[in-house]
Amino acid sequence: MVDDRRIMATLLVTKLHPVGRYALGVLFSDTHDSILPLRELRAHCPCEDCTASRGSSDGSGAGSARHEVADLQQIGEQTIFLRWGDGHETLYVADELRGLCRCAYCAGEPNYPITRQ
Numbered sequence: 001m002v003d004d005r006r007i008m009a010t011l012l013v014t015k016l017h018p019v020g021r022y023a024l025g026v027l028f029s030d031t032h033d034s035i036l037p038l039r040e041l042r043a044h045c046p047c048e049d050c051t052a053s054r055g056s057s058d059g060s061g062a063g064s065a066r067h068e069v070a071d072l073q074q075i076g077e078q079t080i081f082l083r084w085g086d087g088h089e090t091l092y093v094a095d096e097l098r099g100l101c102r103c104a105y106c107a108g109e110p111n112y113p114i115t116r117q
C-alpha cells in the first residue's frame, strides 16, 4: 500500500493524536508514526525568541506550564500550531517534527549502510 514516490515527496502531517499528557503522536504521510514528548517540542521550538535564547540555561522546569499544551491545531497539511500553558506559541512543519523523532528507525538509520559486504 505504500507508494515509494511519496517518500521522496514533501512530508505531510496526516494525523495528530495525543499520547497521554506528556507526548504528541504524529502520523506522517509516509506512514511513519512518531511519538514526540511535549518537552522536546518546546525545547526545540523553532521561533526566533527560542532560537535566540537557546544556550542560556533556562530550559529546566519540567512539568511546569511551559510543557503543557493549551491548544493544538493542524494548519494545512504541513504545519501544526501549539500554544503552551505559559502562552507561548510554536509552529512546526512536518520536516521539523520528523527531525525530532527518536524512534529506533529514525535514530539508527542514517549512520549505517544498509548492506555490508
Ligand SMILES: [Zn+2]
Residues within 6 Å of the ligand: 045, 046, 047, 048, 049, 050, 051, 088, 089, 090
Ligand atoms: Zn518559541
Ligand SMILES: [Zn+2]
Residues within 6 Å of the ligand: 032, 033, 034, 101, 102, 103, 104, 105, 106, 107
Ligand atoms: Zn521515527
